[in-house]
Amino acid sequence: MSEALLDIRDLKTWFATDGGVVRAVDGVDLRIERGETVGVVGESGCGKTVTARSVLKLIDMPPGRFAGGQILWQGRDLIPLPATEMDKIRSKEIAIVFQEPMTSLNPVYTVGDQIAEVLREHENLSRRQAIERAVEMLALVHIPNPKKRVHDYPHQFSGGMRQRVMIAMALSCRPKLLIADEPTTALDVTIQAQILELMQEMKDKFGMAIMLITHAMGVVAETCQRVVVMYAGKVVEEAPVEALFGNPRHPYTQGLIRSIPRVDRAAAHKERLEAIPGTVPSLLDPPPGCRFAQRCKSARDICTQGIPPLKEVTPGHFVRCVL
Template identity: 80%
Template sequence: MAATAPRQGLPPRLLEIDGLKVHFRTDDGWVRAVDGVSIGIDRGETVCVVGESGCGKTVTAMTVLKLIAMPPGRIVGGSILWQGRDLVPLAPAEMQSIRSKEIGIVFQEPMTSLNPVYTVGEQIAETLRQHEGLGRRAALDRAAEMLRLVKIPNPQRRVHDYPHQFSGGMRQRVMIAMALACGPKLLIADEPTTALDVTIQAQILDLMAEMKERLSMAVMLITHAMGVVAETAQRVVVMYAGKVVEEAPVGALFANPRHPYTQGLIRSIPRIDRAATHKVRLEAIPGTVPSLLNPPPGCRFAARCRHATEACREAEPPLRELAPGHFVACIHA
């Protein structure tokens, strides 16, 4: 597995997910949403987890903080090592001490994550009172300082405003301020720019990069946008149908994608350097994602792959290291 590959002479990873399996019980059976995923994140590193909707990337991220509903969700295998400590067996009270204080999270839609009946200052201050032991006044002053840090104008006044008084981009800044209030070592950002227009998306990504450098933290960015990946990642993990199919440094992934699914994702990106001189038709990946209730044997991408052979449908391909740090789960790579 890529996340557990030997690391001669290197320190242990900040976060190491190894063979994680998360299943959900439904009326039709068990959905294998995450099926043997391994991802490692080093201190100060930005890792993008990319894939189409339903591939398991958000479930993987939410499981790190044990935010999936259990039941119907269930961790059926693997480990989640946080600074060497396995989070899987921890009780809810023990996990509460890790959330926000050591690992912060920014959700996709801030309006559904912020409580509409409390001011944004009160919501940031609550985190500080719980994890830092600050009094009400000190916590509110720190909340205003966090709003200033994420570039919200007039933070001393706006700390008393309610979520509906902020624009979508400003609400996402509030969520980032809340996630970073206790100085976590890792920020998990789940599609933090999806609901925003392009200009605001760029501002939020720039802000996250600035906060990462200022606080010396690692970032796990969940996205389906390959443009965001190219702009922000140091390393990329590509997921498909609950599994990791490719992992590589960002430059290597875009220069030489080895898995047919990754190649399809990259071919689907508009190229402005070609659009002016050529009429280039964007490629779509044919077919549909297989059911995770009863996934097919062998490679889960085989039914959509132009290179698939009978061998692809018989045995599941392991992740192989084809170049330093470049892992691919494809027998034809």
């Protein structure tokens, strides 16, 4: 197997709390090849964002810590790297777009100055050169009148335009991997579609890979080549997007797909959406065996007698389920 761009192996990111240790990410394996888009899906609290932030070591330590595993970036383990080395990788090689740009952009600096700061840090440009490049990046992400808007502040942009600014900032150094953490959550559906289309356009232009963190299965179906499904800190299924939607094998994945609204079906049959019963288990004290067993209609005694391994059931399709 060729060397992946990003290869996460048995990653454990845990947090110390007054109530005990929260195993937010508990043995995650995830590969991203050059130029591909991988969706990481699951409900809130499953460990998606902690996995993403772990890649860039954006975890507050303490209370967080890496309890095990490796994060191999082009074959080099990032976990032992000192802060000075990680600073060279962030933005330059791996960039991230967060779900709420208003909390990520500094309200007292113009968007041009914020993009220019990233460029001056990594590209050794003068301020004038960096501002010129910032104008180019704003134009690239289709912000009208970029020469004027480069001097505006974040509050002068709409939510969709702020997200475009974040993408411009993330891509300003031409990274090899873009991590997009719920990039369309706070936007209406029309703007969501525009942002996803923009990300695809930028991916094609720069030849980068994308790690798309989302809970929206429809977004994954539209944009990704491969899907990783997480539940309670673990990967429970991984497959090419066609295989996952065509033949989901894990009961949790099946539940997620059944809960997607279907316009054609709803109009014809007035069907109610099917909810997954129960709640996500506490990661302070995870249940023995399969972490989904307490919510699974097909669960048997064997499901509580040990955590099942992630097995390859068909080429490229992996499932963590004894059934």
